[in-house]
Amino acid sequence: MRPLQRLVLFAVVACGVAVGSGRCSQEAAAADKLYRVVEGKADARTYNGYRRYHGGCNHCHGPDGVGSTFASSLVDRRLDIETFxxxxxxxxxxxxSSVMKGFANDPNFAPYIDDIYAYLQARADGALGRGRPKKMDP
Known part of the structure; x- marks a missing residue:
């Protein structure tokens, strides 16, 4: 079973247990997401994704992933994680003709692709607004 499938299964089970007790938490309902945002605060992965995105991706894809005249929006355009x-x-x-160069050998981006995806996923879902997100306490 793939990690995302396990996470979704966990969310379904957790939500089923929570429904049995009369509630289903925001965290269990969003377990299929790579991000976690609670009361407007982003988890460490998502916050790091914001930092990495604004360290290089925003130059072409615009502030907060909304796109520019040069490159597409990454908030409106939903890519699955494997394609991303x-x-x-x-x-x-x-x-x-080259549209976007690859970052496989860039130590500032390659290890953090999933973090960047988490940030963009949170933006696309409306869980995070524009601008620097607040960070959850560890």
Missing amino acids: RRVVRDGQSKSG
Whole structure:
């Protein structure tokens, strides 16, 4: 069973138990997401994704992932995580011309692709607004 499938299964079980007790927590309902946002505060992964995104991705994809005249929105355009990983690692081209370079060898981005995805996923879902998110206490 893949890690995401295990996480979704856990969420379904946790939510079923919570429903039996009369409530289903926000965290259990959002367990299929890579991010965790509670009361407007982002978990460490999502906050790091914000930092990494604004360290380089925003130059082309615009502030907070909303896109620019140069590159597409990453908030409106929903990519599954495998496609996102591949495009960030390998880059993307159309009709033989480079559209985006790959970051597979960039130590500032390659190890943090899932963190960046978590941040963009939280933005796309409306869990985080524009600007620097508040960070959860550890």
